[in-house]
Amino acid sequence: MWRDSVLVAGKDLRIEIRSRVVLHQVVPVAVLVLVLFAFALGPDRSAMVQAAPGLFWVAVLFASVLAVQRSFGLEAPEGARDGLRLSGLDPAGVFLGKTAAVALQLVILEVVLTAGVVVLYGSHVRSYGSIVVAGLAGTFGLAAAGTLYGALAAGLRVRETLLPFLFLPVAAPVLLAGTRAWQSGLGISAGHAGDPWVRLLLVFAAVYLALGVVIFGPLQEAS
Amino acid sequence: MIPGDVTVAPWSRRATWGLRALGIGAAVALAATIWLGLWVTPPDQVQHNLVRLVYVHPPIAWVALYLAFGIAAVSSVLWLWPRTRSRFWDRLAVSAVEVGTVFTALTLVTGSIWGRPTWGLWWTWDARLTSTALLLVLLLGYLAVRRVPGDPDARARRSAVVALVAAVDVPIVHFSVDWWHTLHQGATVLNANLSPTIHGSMAWTLLLGFIAFTLLFAWMIAIRYRIEVLSEHLQDSELDVALHERWAEGAGPQPSPAGGALAVSGRRA
Numbered sequence: 001m002w003r004d005s006v007l008v009a010g011k012d013l014r015i016e017i018r019s020r021v022v023l024h025q026v027v028p029v030a031v032l033v034l035v036l037f038a039f040a041l042g043p044d045r046s047a048m049v050q051a052a053p054g055l056f057w058v059a060v061l062f063a064s065v066l067a068v069q070r071s072f073g074l075e076a077p078e079g080a081r082d083g084l085r086l087s088g089l090d091p092a093g094v095f096l097g098k099t100a101a102v103a104l105q106l107v108i109l110e111v112v113l114t115a116g117v118v119v120l121y122g123s124h125v126r127s128y129g130s131i132v133v134a135g136l137a138g139t140f141g142l143a144a145a146g147t148l149y150g151a152l153a154a155g156l157r158v159r160e161t162l163l164p165f166l167f168l169p170v171a172a173p174v175l176l177a178g179t180r181a182w183q184s185g186l187g188i189s190a191g192h193a194g195d196p197w198v199r200l201l202l203v204f205a206a207v208y209l210a211l212g213v214v215i216f217g218p219l220q221e222a223s
Numbered sequence: 224m225i226p227g228d229v230t231v232a233p234w235s236r237r238a239t240w241g242l243r244a245l246g247i248g249a250a251v252a253l254a255a256t257i258w259l260g261l262w263v264t265p266p267d268q269v270q271h272n273l274v275r276l277v278y279v280h281p282p283i284a285w286v287a288l289y290l291a292f293g294i295a296a297v298s299s300v301l302w303l304w305p306r307t308r309s310r311f312w313d314r315l316a317v318s319a320v321e322v323g324t325v326f327t328a329l330t331l332v333t334g335s336i337w338g339r340p341t342w343g344l345w346w347t348w349d350a351r352l353t354s355t356a357l358l359l360v361l362l363l364g365y366l367a368v369r370r371v372p373g374d375p376d377a378r379a380r381r382s383a384v385v386a387l388v389a390a391v392d393v394p395i396v397h398f399s400v401d402w403w404h405t406l407h408q409g410a411t412v413l414n415a416n417l418s419p420t421i422h423g424s425m426a427w428t429l430l431l432g433f434i435a436f437t438l439l440f441a442w443m444i445a446i447r448y449r450i451e452v453l454s455e456h457l458q459d460s461e462l463d464v465a466l467h468e469r470w471a472e473g474a475g476p477q478p479s480p481a482g483g484a485l486a487v488s489g490r491r492a
């Protein structure tokens with residue numbers, strides 16, 4: 001399973017390195033979302049600082065929809081999906097590999113976005129540890145849930161519209177918990193108020209990773 | 224009418240009668256709840272006549288949030304489990320979700336109607352309201368997946384996975400939204416009313432309300448299940464009709480034995 005997941009992740013990342021679709025299109029869109037939020041909020045600095053954690057996670061959420069769509073779009077042409085299914089790779093490994101690839105791309109995106117939040121909104125990072133842990137846990141949760149739904153929608157004619165409709169409500173707890181954890185990490189809320197939220201993010205990630213490992217096999221057969 | 228002489232309705236006489244009895248039982252129980260709720264029970268000291276919503280809103284919420292979602296989740300798991308896989312679970316799941324969506328929407332609507340005079344708001348970002356609203360979106364997502372055309376088996380598999388993934392999300396949503404709101408949320412109106420000092424006739428009416436809406440739910444599920452069976456039959460027979468029509472075209476002027484007759488009646492249907 002682990003070897004297969006490394007293979008699949010390597011494949012997806014190699015395609016990304018050669019095509020740079022996520023880096024050249026999805027990351028700029030996410031930064032653009034930050035700029036658009038700033039337009040919507042007006043030039044008031046304090047409002048932006050207050051809203052920054054939430055806006056960051058909303059941007060990540062939208063970007064993760066794009067990243068997942070890209071991840072399964074790779075396999076749409078020339079029957080690559082069937083090829084992958086017939087390759088004899090462990091479905092759990094395929095799931096973990098695709099999740100890891102999406103998560104890694106999202107992590108890079110989040111680093112850029114964090115810089116964007118600091119530069120554009122003037123946020124100050126109070127505790128790097130807590131925002132990194134929250135960021136990683138949230139990212140893996142989003143990637144796992146997104147990969148599940150991506151596989152579900154792949155191959156359907158309505159996949160572009162179906163994926164966000166299915167995925168965003170399920171990902172709502174990540175937005176909520178991620179925002180709270182970051183509020184504490186960026187010094188907007190006091191003390192260790194973010195800790196239970198980080199735990200919730202970890203639980204979310206663990207639950208969806210486990211569910212994906214179990215369910216990805218039957219899911220691949222359905223698409 | 225289904226084209227051809229297909230005996231639809233895998234329903235025995237007993238099942239038909241059972242369904243009717245269930246429907247009548249639900250109607251009687253609902254009528255009794257309305258009568259008791261509107262005329263017999265006294266108004267509340269605090270909420271006056273508004274309290275009568277307590278006979279409707281919690282039972283609907285119970286059906287929507289526990290019965291419908293529970294049935295959908297369990298039957299989806301049973302469908303995915305190879306040993307217990309049968310079309311029955313798939314049909315039951317879609318019936319439960321579809322009826323459950325109606326009840327979830329009703330939960331929000333009746334809650335909103337209750338909230339307006341008591342809280343002064345149609346909507347508030349209360350924990351329960353928020354998680355119920357998210358639940359409604361999850362249910363609508365299931366129905367959207369359900370509407371995607373395709374092979375019934377793949378569709379059943381997709382929908383079962385969606386139901387399962389959504390079901391796993393429900394406790395997470397519940398806790399996150401609960402924590403989110405612990406800062407603002409005091410005791411709800413509901414808790415105040417359901418204190419042990421509830422009036423005798425009110426308690427009985429509330430219990431009857433729960434029974435009535437559960438019966439109504441069961442009846443609606445059974446009807447919806449039957450619709451699912453009938454629509455599967457219809458799809459199968461439409462395919463047959465189309466096949467026979469093609470064959471009839473190929474056969475030229477010679478009338479093909481059974482197919483031609485079926486095709487003609489099929490076109491009229």
